[in-house]
Amino acid sequence: MNTYRLERRLDVDTKKSALTRIAGALIAMAVAGIVLLLTGRNSFKILFDGLEAIFGSQRGLEGVALRAIPILMTALAVALSLRMKIWNIGSGGQFLMGAFAALGVGIHVNGPGWLVLILMALAALVAGSLWILVPALARAYWDVNEIITTLLLNFVAAQLVTWASLGFWRDTEAAVIQSTKRVPYRLAELPGTDSLTIALLVPFVIAAVLFWIFRSTTIGFEIDTIGGNPRAAAFAGINVRRRILLVMLCTGAIAGLGGMLQLSAPGARQLGPGYEAQFGLTGFIVAALAGGAMMGVLVGGIFIASMFFAGLVLQTKGLSVYIIFGIYGLILTGVALGEIAARYRLVRVGDVVSSERVAS
Amino acid sequence: MIFALIENGFLSLISSAIPASTVVVLAAIGCLLGERVGVLNLGQEGLIGIGGVYSVIAVVTWGVSSPWVALAIGMAAAGIAGLMFAVAVVVFRASQVLVGLALALGGIGLSNQLGTNRNGVQVRAQFSEFSLGGSLVDGGVREAFFAHDPVVYVAYVFLPLTLWFILFRTRHGMNMRAVGENPAAADAVGVSVTWSRIGYSVLGAAISGAGGAYMVLSFTPTWSPDIARGRGWVALAVVIFAGWRPVRAVFGALLYGTMFSLGLTAQARGWGFLFNATDLAFFLSMLPFLVTLVAILLPAGAAKIGKRVRSTAAPAALAIPYSREER
Numbered sequence: 276m277n278t279y280r281l282e283r284r285l286d287v288d289t290k291k292s293a294l295t296r297i298a299g300a301l302i303a304m305a306v307a308g309i310v311l312l313l314t315g316r317n318s319f320k321i322l323f324d325g326l327e328a329i330f331g332s333q334r335g336l337e338g339v340a341l342r343a344i345p346i347l348m349t350a351l352a353v354a355l356s357l358r359m360k361i362w363n364i365g366s367g368g369q370f371l372m373g374a375f376a377a378l379g380v381g382i383h384v385n386g387p388g389w390l391v392l393i394l395m396a397l398a399a400l401v402a403g404s405l406w407i408l409v410p411a412l413a414r415a416y417w418d419v420n421e422i423i424t425t426l427l428l429n430f431v432a433a434q435l436v437t438w439a440s441l442g443f444w445r446d447t448e449a450a451v452i453q454s455t456k457r458v459p460y461r462l463a464e465l466p467g468t469d470s471l472t473i474a475l476l477v478p479f480v481i482a483a484v485l486f487w488i489f490r491s492t493t494i495g496f497e498i499d500t501i502g503g504n505p506r507a508a509a510f511a512g513i514n515v516r517r518r519i520l521l522v523m524l525c526t527g528a529i530a531g532l533g534g535m536l537q538l539s540a541p542g543a544r545q546l547g548p549g550y551e552a553q554f555g556l557t558g559f560i561v562a563a564l565a566g567g568a569m570m571g572v573l574v575g576g577i578f579i580a581s582m583f584f585a586g587l588v589l590q591t592k593g594l595s596v597y598i599i600f601g602i603y604g605l606i607l608t609g610v611a612l613g614e615i616a617a618r619y620r621l622v623r624v625g626d627v628v629s630s631e632r633v634a635s
Numbered sequence: 636m637i638f639a640l641i642e643n644g645f646l647s648l649i650s651s652a653i654p655a656s657t658v659v660v661l662a663a664i665g666c667l668l669g670e671r672v673g674v675l676n677l678g679q680e681g682l683i684g685i686g687g688v689y690s691v692i693a694v695v696t697w698g699v700s701s702p703w704v705a706l707a708i709g710m711a712a713a714g715i716a717g718l719m720f721a722v723a724v725v726v727f728r729a730s731q732v733l734v735g736l737a738l739a740l741g742g743i744g745l746s747n748q749l750g751t752n753r754n755g756v757q758v759r760a761q762f763s764e765f766s767l768g769g770s771l772v773d774g775g776v777r778e779a780f781f782a783h784d785p786v787v788y789v790a791y792v793f794l795p796l797t798l799w800f801i802l803f804r805t806r807h808g809m810n811m812r813a814v815g816e817n818p819a820a821a822d823a824v825g826v827s828v829t830w831s832r833i834g835y836s837v838l839g840a841a842i843s844g845a846g847g848a849y850m851v852l853s854f855t856p857t858w859s860p861d862i863a864r865g866r867g868w869v870a871l872a873v874v875i876f877a878g879w880r881p882v883r884a885v886f887g888a889l890l891y892g893t894m895f896s897l898g899l900t901a902q903a904r905g906w907g908f909l910f911n912a913t914d915l916a917f918f919l920s921m922l923p924f925l926v927t928l929v930a931i932l933l934p935a936g937a938a939k940i941g942k943r944v945r946s947t948a949a950p951a952a953l954a955i956p957y958s959r960e961e962r
Contacts, residue, residue, distance in 0.1 A: 283960055362732055409928070417935040420949075422677065422732065423872045424931060430865045430924040438917035556740065563733055597747040597860075604681075604741020608723060611733035 281619045292617035293571060299613025300564055303605040311598070321594060325585030335584070337470050341540050342587075343580035345370065347478035348533025349558025350565070350572045352526040355485060357567040359502045359522050365410065365425030366530040367555020368432035369403040371546075373531025375436060376402030377538055378546050381458035382444065388460045395460070396535050403531015404524040406432065411523035415516040421523070429555065433548075440547045454547040462539040474536040479573065481529060486569040498522060502567075530555070557583055560603055563610050646775035648896055653783060653791070654854055655899075656892025658683065658846040658863075660790045662870030663877070663884040664798060665843030669836040670874060671802060673815040675954040676720060676836060677735030679843050679867030681742015686713040686844025687851045688746035691753050691858040694760045702760045706786070706848045713844020714837050716742060721836045725829055728956035739867070746847075747860045758856045762786060784853050786845075791885055794842070798881040811835065815950030818957040828957050843870070866891075869927050876930040879950060890930060894923040 308318035329335045349366040356363040363369075377395035384391050410424035437453075439445075444455040462472035489495035501508040501515055509515050533554070537543055543550065561579050565571030586599040662679050669676050676682075690709035693699040699708065720738050723729045762784035802808040811831060813821040818828045846866070851858055869891050876890075877883035898919035905912045 283958075364736070409932070413932050413935065417932070417939050419932060419935045420875065423868060423875060424928055426868050427865075427872060427924045427928045430868075431921045431928075434917065434921040434924075438914070438921075442914055442917060559736070595748055595751065597744045597751070600744025601741050601748065602744075604737040604739075604744060607733055607737035607740065608729075611729035611737065612723060612727055614733075615727055615729050 278624045279621050280624055282622045284618055284620055287618050289566075289568075292614060293566060293568070295613040295617040296564055296566060296610050297613070299609035299611070299616065300606045301609075303607075303609030304602065306609075307602045307605050316594075321589060324589060324592065325582075328585050328588035329581050334469070335588075337468055338588075339577070339581050339584045340471055340475055342584045343577050344474050344478060344540070345533050345537045345552075345554040346557050346561060346580045346583065347482070347572065347576040348536065349530050349555050350561035350576045351478060351481055351485065351558075351569070352530040352533070353559050353562035354565060354567050354569060354572045355529065356522060356526045357502075357562055358489065358498050359519065361414065361519065361523065362422045363407065363425050363523065363526045363530075364422055364559060365407060365428050365555070366526070366558055367551050367553070368425070368429035369406045369527045369530035370534040370537075370555055371429075371432040371436050371551050372406040373399035373403040373534030374538055374546055374550060375432070375439065375534070376531070377535035378439075378444070378455060378458055381460055381538065382456045391460050392462060395458075395538070396532060399531045399535030400528040401531075403529070403534070404527040406531070407523050407527030411520050411527070414523065415519040433551065436546050436550065437548055440545075444546075446545060455545045457544045458538055461544070462536075470541045472539045474539050477532070477536055478576075482569045482573050489569065494518075530558075556603070560607055560610075563607060566614070643775060646779040648893060648900060650775075650779040650782070651896040651899065652889060652892040653779070653787060654892075655895045656888040657787050657790050658850050658854065658866050659870050659873060659888035659891050660885055661794075661846035661849060662843040662867055663873040663888055664790070664794050664881060665839040665841070665846070666870055666874045667877070667879060667881055667884055668798065668839035668842065670879060670953055671815045671950060672811050672832050672835045673818060673950055673952040673955065673957070674721070674724060674832050674836040674839075675731045675735060676717070676738070676840065676843075677732060677871065678716070678720060678738025678742055678840075679870050680739045680863045680865070681746070681867070682713045682716060682738070682840050682843040683847035683850070683863040683867050684742045684746030684861075685716050685847065686710060686841075687847030687862045688750045688753075688858065689713075689844075690848035691750060691756070691758055691851050694758050694852075695753055695756055700760055702762045702852050705758075705760050705852055706845060709848030709851075710841040710844045713847070714841035716844075717837045717840020718833070720840065721833045724956065725832045725836070728958060731954045731956070743861065743863070746862065750858045750860065750862075753858045755857055755859065758851055758858070760852060761856055762853050784849075786849050786853065790845075790849075795881040795885050802881070812950070815952055818952050822957075822959065832957075843867070846870075865924065869923065872927045872931050875949070876927075876934065878934060878948075887930060891923050891927055894919075894926045898922065 308322070311318040311321065329339055349370055352366045352369070353363050376398040380395045380398045381391060384394060406428060407425060410421050410428065413419035413424060414421040440453050440455045446454050446456045462474050465471040465473060465475060489499065497508065497513045497518055500511065500513060501518055505515050537550070557579060561572055561576045564575040586594065586596070590596055662683060665682070666676060666679060686709035689712035690705040693705040693708040699705050716738065720734055723734045724731045764782055764784065802812060810821060810826045814826060814828050814831050822828050847862060850862055870888070873884050873887035873891065876887040898916065901919050902916045
């Protein structure tokens with residue numbers, strides 16, 4: 276009689292690991308659906324309503340694309356740091372500070388639109404990387420764990436934006452009580468769309484550049500080496516501390532630029548509470564799902580952005596935003612368990628015995 | 636006159652900082668317990684929410700009238716969440732960072748969802764004041780230090796001292812620390828790594844849940860969405876600041892609470908230095924998180940510069956899954 280048991284794999288195939296992570300996420304979503312059914316909500320109807328909201332109209336598809344921009348930007352930021360086994364959980368804060376700096380430039384600098392937009396983008400890049408500077412220096416030179424330091428700054432950024440929107444940059448003319456002034460400049464529109472701008476191209480360009488860096492450049496190889504084994508990387512002569520600093524500043528800059536791009540989204544040309552809208556956390560989930568693979572981030576990001584958008588639409592039909600949080604939690608657990616599942620394989624005990632016989 | 640004013644201000648600050656930091660003290664002790672055996676639970680924010688919402692449900696829906704029973708129900712709920720976490724990270728060896736964040740997200744989502752119909756409902760099962768040594772001192776000092784809930788004394792005095800004694804003065808505590816530092820060695824001498832990790836991370840989760848329960852039963856005392864508001868993350872930071880030592884964690888938490896109540900006091904009294912009153916309130920609301928950040932950086936920085944600091948390093952096996960096959 277054959278019985279099965281789990282055996283550890285010596286080498287974990289990255290493709291298999293990606294598949295098991297996706298399987299984990301899908302199982303988690305199925306579990307979420309069952310939980311919703313058990314609590315008296317029709318999860319099939321939710322699924323179909325969601326699909327209809329996305330694919331039923333051009334507006335739906337553009338809605339997904341609009342959410343995909345900030346999610347992809349924060350996800351790429353997190354994915355970049357994950358290559359080095361560094362967890363940047365503060366991408367939401369860097370996103371906000373990028374938007375904050377870009378808005379500051381946008382409402383105070385007068386000039387030709389294209390020039391101001393470039394200045395806004397530069398300000399966002401700098402602000403995003405400055406926001407992670409202290410955690411990055413502490414991680415690189417003092418070995419302070421980056422998870423908590425990056426996360427604490429999210430709360431500071433949120434408070435600062437609240438301050439700006441109620442205080443020093445408050446829009447005194449509009450009827451909205453809590454919001455900053457509007458940026459009068461907007462990125463060029465994508466032809467053939469109603470609401471999209473060239474902002475949509477940016478995450479794809481960044482993903483392509485990062486993909487190339489990790490595939491064909493020395494620095495990309497060094498970062499992967501540090502991610503695999505920092506001690507070995509140091510022995511190989513790589514300046515690990517400086518690479519950590521560089522990578523962390525770049526992740527902050529990417530997230531910050533995401534904040535600036537979001538200023539071009541319809542209805543988001545000013546800052547207020549809710550501007551960040553959990554894009555940081557959502558991006559984190561995408562990066563975890565993709566496991567640091569840049570092309571995986573693009574696919575996973577669009578998938579999660581569809582869910583995000585469907586959630587927003589269904590919110591107007593009585594699905595609470597908190598349920599989405601719960602589903603995120605389940606997905607993340609599924610991803611973490613899937614990652615582990617790839618490390619094992621089922622073997623028939625009978626086969627093991629026969630292979631031992633061959634060996635003796 | 637001026638001395639009296641400063642003394643008065645200081646005492647009133649302390650009297651509001653102590654209840655404000657109790658949540659952080661409890662969550663920090665909960666984290667520390669798990670982290671000493673090598674389990675990093677980033678889900679504190681979720682555990683506080685779950686502990687809080689089930690205490691509210693116990694009182695408002697199930698009609699529990701004793702705050703202690705409500706506290707126990709909140710702790711049990713958080714403990715169950717902690718058990719699910721522990722099974723995923725200890726038994727299945729999933730990434731503690733990922734599952735911890737999942738617990739933070741899922742816990743916030745679950746507690747807010749369950750609390751939806753109970754927003755702002757007064758929780759009518761509060762602890763009575765336990766005036767320790769009430770007859771000895773009077774006035775401001777009594778208000779500041781000796782006029783709080785019994786839970787406060789448990790959190791500030793009983794739990795940290797007990798945990799300190801167990802960790803550093805008993806054989807069992809030495810085994811616990813060994814599991815966090817070198818699980819293979821602990822395993823070799825017959826300590827069950829799996830069971831101590833599961834047991835202490837569940838107990839730690841329950842204590843963190845007690846923090847949430849304390850918030851809704853005594854501090855606020857009502858349910859509001861996102862009840863933790865970053866306190867869970869602050870608790871994780873406090874453990875780092877404290878160098879994984881229970882008694883020091885109390886002072887780290889107090890630092891947060893003092894900054895927090897400074898903001899409230901400034902707002903209530905309309906103080907305005909450096910900024911006008913509104914702007915000062917905004918600035919002070921950022922301060923608890925900034926001060927916590929600096930508090931984590933200081934010990935590490937001092938150690939690098941060469942100042943002698945007693946061991947502040949994390950348990951060596953923190954957040955690393957243990958597998959016998961991989962020794």
